[in-house]
Amino acid sequence: MAEEIRLMKGNEAIGEAAIRAGCRAYFGYPITPQNELTAYMARHMIAKGRTFIQAESEVAAINMVYGAASTGARAMTSSSSPGISLKQEGISYLCGADLPAVIVNVARSGPGLGGISPSQGDYFQSTRGGGHGDYYTIVLAPKGVQEAADLTYEAFEISEKWRVPVLVLADGLIGQMMEGVVLPEPIDPATLPPKPYAVGHAVEQGRPYNHISSINLVPDELEAKNHSRFERYEQIKKELLRYEEIEVEDADIVFVAYGTSARVCHGAVQMARAQGLKVGLFRPITLWPFPYDRLHQLAEQGKRFLSVEMSMGQMVEDVRLAVNGKAPVYFYGRCGGNIPSQEEVFAEVARLMGK
Amino acid sequence: MERAYGHPRSLKSIQTKYCPGCGHGVIHRLIAEVIDEMGLQTKSIITNPVGCSIWADLYFDFDSVQPAHGRTPAAATGVKRMLPDHLVICYQGDGDLAAIGTAEIIHAANRGEKFTVIFVNNAIYGMTGGQMAPTTLIGQHATTAPEGRDPINAGMGYPIKVCELLATLQGTKYLARGAVNNAINTRKTKNYIRKAFEAQMRGEGFTMVEILSQCPTNWQMKPVESVEWLEKNMIPFYPLGEIKNTLETGTTAEQPAAR
Numbered sequence: 001m002a003e004e005i006r007l008m009k010g011n012e013a014i015g016e017a018a019i020r021a022g023c024r025a026y027f028g029y030p031i032t033p034q035n036e037l038t039a040y041m042a043r044h045m046i047a048k049g050r051t052f053i054q055a056e057s058e059v060a061a062i063n064m065v066y067g068a069a070s071t072g073a074r075a076m077t078s079s080s081s082p083g084i085s086l087k088q089e090g091i092s093y094l095c096g097a098d099l100p101a102v103i104v105n106v107a108r109s110g111p112g113l114g115g116i117s118p119s120q121g122d123y124f125q126s127t128r129g130g131g132h133g134d135y136y137t138i139v140l141a142p143k144g145v146q147e148a149a150d151l152t153y154e155a156f157e158i159s160e161k162w163r164v165p166v167l168v169l170a171d172g173l174i175g176q177m178m179e180g181v182v183l184p185e186p187i188d189p190a191t192l193p194p195k196p197y198a199v200g201h202a203v204e205q206g207r208p209y210n211h212i213s214s215i216n217l218v219p220d221e222l223e224a225k226n227h228s229r230f231e232r233y234e235q236i237k238k239e240l241l242r243y244e245e246i247e248v249e250d251a252d253i254v255f256v257a258y259g260t261s262a263r264v265c266h267g268a269v270q271m272a273r274a275q276g277l278k279v280g281l282f283r284p285i286t287l288w289p290f291p292y293d294r295l296h297q298l299a300e301q302g303k304r305f306l307s308v309e310m311s312m313g314q315m316v317e318d319v320r321l322a323v324n325g326k327a328p329v330y331f332y333g334r335c336g337g338n339i340p341s342q343e344e345v346f347a348e349v350a351r352l353m354g355k
Numbered sequence: 356m357e358r359a360y361g362h363p364r365s366l367k368s369i370q371t372k373y374c375p376g377c378g379h380g381v382i383h384r385l386i387a388e389v390i391d392e393m394g395l396q397t398k399s400i401i402t403n404p405v406g407c408s409i410w411a412d413l414y415f416d417f418d419s420v421q422p423a424h425g426r427t428p429a430a431a432t433g434v435k436r437m438l439p440d441h442l443v444i445c446y447q448g449d450g451d452l453a454a455i456g457t458a459e460i461i462h463a464a465n466r467g468e469k470f471t472v473i474f475v476n477n478a479i480y481g482m483t484g485g486q487m488a489p490t491t492l493i494g495q496h497a498t499t500a501p502e503g504r505d506p507i508n509a510g511m512g513y514p515i516k517v518c519e520l521l522a523t524l525q526g527t528k529y530l531a532r533g534a535v536n537n538a539i540n541t542r543k544t545k546n547y548i549r550k551a552f553e554a555q556m557r558g559e560g561f562t563m564v565e566i567l568s569q570c571p572t573n574w575q576m577k578p579v580e581s582v583e584w585l586e587k588n589m590i591p592f593y594p595l596g597e598i599k600n601t602l603e604t605g606t607t608a609e610q611p612a613a614r
Contacts, residue, residue: 025437051436055429056462063426063459067402067433070420075433093423199418200438203397211412213421 003182010145010174013181014104015040017149018076021156022187023102025051025068025075027061031083032116033172034106038078050189058083062090062103069099070212072198074156074189078104080172081122082113084130091165092131096214098197098229100159103137104152104168106175109337117337118172118260123314126169127288134226136233138166138240139287141258145179151285153184160195162236169287171310173260173339233289242285243294247273251280253349254298256319257308258284260339265308267342272349279349287315295322306330306352308345310338363387365396367416376578378568379408381535382475385545386444387415389552399442402431404451407481411446425456428463428472435470442552443470450480453489453515460521464561467526471551472563474517477570478589485573489515492588497573518565518598528560530599534567534590536582547597554602567593 008016015037018026026045028038038054045052051068055061061077068075079087084105094101105126109119126139140155142148148170155166194201199210216222244262247269248254255265262283272279282298282305284291299305304327307316316331323329332348334340362368366387373379390399396417403411405424412419422430431445445463452460452474460472479497480486487497487504492514494503506513518530529551533544544566551562567589571581 025433027433053432053436053466056458059426060429060459060462063422063429064433064436066422066426067420067430067435068437069433070430071434071437073437089423090426097421199400199420199434200441202418209416209418211419211421213412213419215409215421 005180005182007178008145008181009036009176009178010148010170011036011106011176012040013145013149013183014078014152014168014170015044016183017152018102018156019044019048020184020186021153022074022189022192023050023076023156024073024189025065027053027055027064027075027077029055029058029061029079029083031058031080033108033175034078034080034104037104037106037175058086059089062087065101066090066094066097066099069094069101070198071200072195074192076102076104078106080106080108081110081119084122084125088125088131091137092129092133092135093214094165095129095135095137096133097212098163099165099212100156100163101165102152102155102159102168103165104170107169107171109335115337116172118310118339119335119337120171120259120261120310121312121314121335122169123287123309123311126167127290127318135229136164136288138162138164138236139169140166141169141285141287142174143259143262143283144174145177146181148174149181149183158240162232163197164232164236169259171260237289240286241289241291243291244283244285246281246283248280248282248298250278251303252278253304253306253352255279255281255306255308255345255349256284256295256315257281258287258315261308261310264340264342264345268345268349271342271346275355277350277353277355290318290322292318292322295319296324296326299323299327302327304328304330304352306332306349308340309333310340311335363391365390365399365416367414369414371414372410373407374572376569376571376581377407378477378535378566379475381541382473382566382568383411383414385541385548386473389545389549390417390442392549393552393556395442398440399444400434400438401444401446402427402434404447406448406451408446408448408475409482425451425454426459427451427456428459428468431470432463432466432468435468439469439558442555445470445472447472447474448481449474449476449478449488449490453517461524464521464563465524465526467528467560469555469558469560471555473548474563474565475568476517476565476593477568478514479570479573481570481573487511490517492592495588514592516593518563521563522599526561527563527599528601529554529562529597530565531597532565532567532593532595534585534595536567536569536585540595543595550602559602565593567595
């Protein structure tokens with residue numbers, strides 16, 4: 001059978017991928033530029049007899065996710081930067097209760113209300129926990145519509161495997177643009193196994209009663225709980241790291257970029273190579289865990305790095321941590337909703353190379 | 356010989372952390388008795404709030420979910436939508452429900468979410484040590500209203516009558532207010548809880564039982580005095596009874612459990 005390629009907006013492809021991943025409950029609140037995703041879920045979740053709620057706020061939506069996830073159901077919410085800020089309380093509780101969930105951020109520019117154009121200004125918030133307390137969420141950063149669909153689909157499984165919420169960090173460009181996409185095989189939620197930690201159907205599953213909670217007032221107990229969660233984080237760092245390398249091997253300067261800015265950098269690599277400049281691209285796909293070790297190896301090979309971001313410089317701090325003084329790290333960024341052009345990125349790398 | 360009175364199965368036989376004279380213990384027991392009588396222990400899930408009753412999951416012998424402060428109705432929405440054949444009890448205090456969680460309770464009620472809220476109104480923040488609640492009476496003292504709640508000069512607002520507020524919403528089917536100050540009111544309150552739980556299992560819509568409760572510790576009274584204070588001050592302001600009842604009574608016995 002020939003593969004079906006559909007032309008879809010990123011927001012809609014994310015929604016369809018979530019449905020195909022067996023998402024049983026979606027809770028959202030309107031915010032630009034992710035509205036097509038919420039509308040897509042309204043159309044298709046209700047038609048399939050699954051749960052769709054337009055919540056009264058992002059705060060309520062993430063807590064509905066908390067409730068649905070407590071029952072072991074695959075649950076999801078989506079928003080854009082200001083709304084994701086509001087969800088941080090709930091994300092902290094999900095992490096404290098070790099509940100899986102998928103949260104999609106179709107990021108826009110900030111701070112504050114900012115603008116509705118694409119941005120990568122949420123890197124700090126995404127990769128450093130984001131809310132209160134000691135925790136991380138897994139962060140997956142797609143570069144286009146196909147990868148947005150693939151990573152969203154996979155996010156549910158990753159989240160359940162590790163009992164850690166997964167954040168899919170897209171941006172307004174990925175959400176709004178249309179590309180061809182091959183969609184993954186649908187999973188029937190009824191075929192997914194029950195979760196031993198979840199509430200509901202205790203007798204049928206022959207288990208003791210479960211209590212989903214993040215509270216513990218005994219310091220030694222809470223410390224032990226945090227330690228065990230961080231041991232899991234160490235496993236995640238070993239097993240989940242993902243990145244893509246393009247023409248890195250002989251490169252003198254390596255762009256480090258994710259998502260939309262990585263695509264721009266890919267174009268700049270092609271421009272540079274056409275002029276005989278040895279430039280490559282290192283694209284982290286998992287932003288947490290971040291591929292520190294691989295970047296460190298590349299630094300030891302004598303490469304220099306140019307972090308290109310749609311922000312004032314956030315991921316560049318991780319690049320510096322990875323390189324740890326072994327090589328120069330440069331930064332080029334646009335913000336406010338601007339996307340750098342491949343010409344300007346090329347011009348910056350050419351300048352650094354003295355060309 | 357049959358034992359006529361004993362400890363409810365749905366409530367663990369352990370001492371609670373609640374203060375002497377606190378109403379939570381009696382209210383827990385009423386809930387557990389009704390669940391036992393309806394045979395729903397294995398199908399019950401409580402979402403317990405932030406506040407003194409955050410410990411409810413230690414005492415009820417069935418599944419529980421503990422969400423963020425005030426987000427209890429949102430979490431209960433998620434639980435009930437995924438498990439429509441279960442009895443979901445959204446247990447909240449006055450700070451959780453009527454202050455930080457005002458948006459969540461109003462919209463859960465308006466959507467007609469098919470769970471039951473047990474709203475424990477003791478007119479004070481208990482766990483944090485006696486701050487003014489949205490339901491604190493005018494003139495009532497609190498650590499954050501040291502001269503008494505003053506809505507005019509100090510701009511402290513007025514006590515909120517939650518049942519009456521929610522009664523205007525079409526999604527609400529049953530809103531009752533009880534108290535646990537004496538045996539008669541306790542029995543009436545149990546009856547309200549039973550009606551609400553039965554309506555939930557029939558899938559009728561949003562149900563809530565508000566229960567006026569004593570907090571001797573933070574009211575700075577002896578338990579007996581606190582009962583007298585509740586009778587003299589709270590009951591006249593918060594009238595007891597069924598504030599709204601639009602349940603489809605009469606069809607109850609024949610209807611299957613909610614799916």
